[in-house]
Amino acid sequence: MPGKLFPLGGPVPEKDVVDREDFIFSLQTRLAEGQSIMLAGPRRIGKTSLAYEVLRRGKKQGFYTVSVDFFRLSDKRDFAVSLINACLENRTGVRRTIDVLKDRAKSIAGTAKITLKLEDLEFGIGFLADEKNDNVLLDYALDLPNVLAKRDKKSVIVLFDEFQDASRVVDADIYKKMRSHFQNQESVAYMFLGSKEGIMDTLFGNRKEAFYRFATILPIPPIPENAWIKYIIERFSHRGINTEYEIIKEILNRTGGHPQDTMLVCSEIFYALLEAEENTITPGIVRLGYDRALITLTPVYDEILDELSQRFKVRDVLKRIAFGKSVYAKNINPNEAKRAVDHLVSKAIIQKKGRGSYTFVEPMFQEYILREFF
Structure with a gap:
């Protein structure tokens, strides 16, 4: 086997x-x-x-x-x-x-x-x-x-x-x-x-x-997008599965190239194809594999969110970042917002992108937040 x-x-x-x-x-x-x-x-x-x-x-x-x-x-x-x-x-x-x-x-x-x-x-x-x-x-x-x-x-x-x-x-x-x-x-x-x-x-x-x-x-370098695409196409091809450059690029757009999340989404796509008895990856199969991977990760994300919620205003600040809003708001004291951001950075949940701008280290966690609070 x-x-x-x-x-x-x-x-x-x-x-x-x-x-x-x-x-x-x-x-x-x-x-x-x-x-x-x-x-x-x-x-x-x-x-x-x-x-x-x-x-x-x-x-x-x-x-x-x-x-x-x-x-x-x-x-x-x-x-x-x-x-x-x-x-x-x-x-x-x-x-x-x-x-x-x-x-x-x-x-x-x-x-x-x-x-x-x-x-x-x-x-x-x-x-x-x-x-x-x-x-x-x-x-x-x-x-x-x-x-x-x-x-x-x-x-x-x-x-x-x-x-x-x-x-x-x-x-x-x-x-x-x-x-x-x-x-x-x-x-x-x-x-x-x-x-x-x-x-x-x-x-x-x-x-x-x-x-x-x-x-x-030493900083750990990210995996280049072209290297990811080549690897994923080769792995699928090994099992006789057809795909295209743009399809794999869409997978990486959704995972941000996060190593374990990318592997998980690709794995769920593979099993979805087996179940459907198909050998070609389509945009619909990508969405299905992604959603199934997100369901698999939900217990992990639930636990992370519960832990973060124990700190004052961290949950509120995290939600604002996920929705692309400023970390500062009328109902959040600037000092409280800064402490929340520092905590999220220390926990490797977010990383600084620019002045007052932050991104999620794990884009699938951001998607989980968006769906949780939608």
């Missing part, structure tokens, strides 16, 4: 990374030279897909690669264990090395083989038998990428996704602790990803913060 025509719900495979070649090459080059990178932007715009592609290529070139997602972690020990596992996988080839060593059901020979691979790291069944203090375990984890780099004479690339959540997972001092471990690691480069741009910009751009100027902050 063929896989998904358009990938949804997570990092995309290599073949579905649309025309980011120059940017990926730039990331590879910088990381190979030991320069750490910070990428920030709202969720679902492709940050993690880009980062995973960099890790894939780095691994092919002989780098050790490590990936930890703070969004999935709950506490200090969880972070330490996840980082250790991700590091050790480069030697053992096992995704959860610690679990294997703890699992007595595993064959003695298999466990012994893994233990031998880790002997010089002072890590094995004996290490696990001692219920290590969480702080000791965390210190070990934070040093491990550099230890591996030195022992195995390898360069290491470490990815931390949703990095702004580290303080939630551990504590407010985690950034100072991490910086103290990372700053003298010569053969380790870090990629820091975050969906809350305001917090990430503060962490790496405020001189009072521990990670001030530790990493180069």
Whole structure:
């Protein structure tokens, strides 16, 4: 059975990374030279897909690669264990090395083989038998990428996704602790990803913060329209579906080229064609696919709107922006309007277009607002 025509719900495979070649090459080059990178932007715009592609290529070139997602972690020990596992996988080839060593059901020979691979790291069944203090375990984890780099004479690339959540997972001092471990690691480069741009910009751009100027902050370039069109036409053609340049351009006009939303709309168009037993995309099918995608996104948008509505006047200001009106109104104090706009920008809901002018980061969310308040 063929896989998904358009990938949804997570990092995309290599073949579905649309025309980011120059940017990926730039990331590879910088990381190979030991320069750490910070990428920030709202969720679902492709940050993690880009980062995973960099890790894939780095691994092919002989780098050790490590990936930890703070969004999935709950506490200090969880972070330490996840980082250790991700590091050790480069030697053992096992995704959860610690679990294997703890699992007595595993064959003695298999466990012994893994233990031998880790002997010089002072890590094995004996290490696990001692219920290590969480702080000791965390210190070990934070040093491990550099230890591996030195022992195995390898360069290491470490990815931390949703990095702004580290303080939630551990504590407010985690950034100072991490910086103290990372700053003298010569053969380790870090990629820091975050969906809350305001917090990430503060962490790496405020001189009072521990990670001030530790990493180069790079903007994520949008996918060029022609690259999107070429990719989408090729994907549909792969399944014998006919379409035209202007039809695909209309899809992009509706999604604004937002990576996940574009994939979702195209996916719904594909399934609508299958159900109708048709193989040609028409304007009517585009509208149907778009509406179905918007229905799929409605629970997500409902939750976002509920959260935004907890802040004074934010909902009113958001509505005015969606309808193309000035953020200032008679019933809204100018200071309240500014605070609402700043909050929406910090949440990556809107972005500044010009003086007093704002656009939605995700055009389909704007359409949801328009339909909600029509």
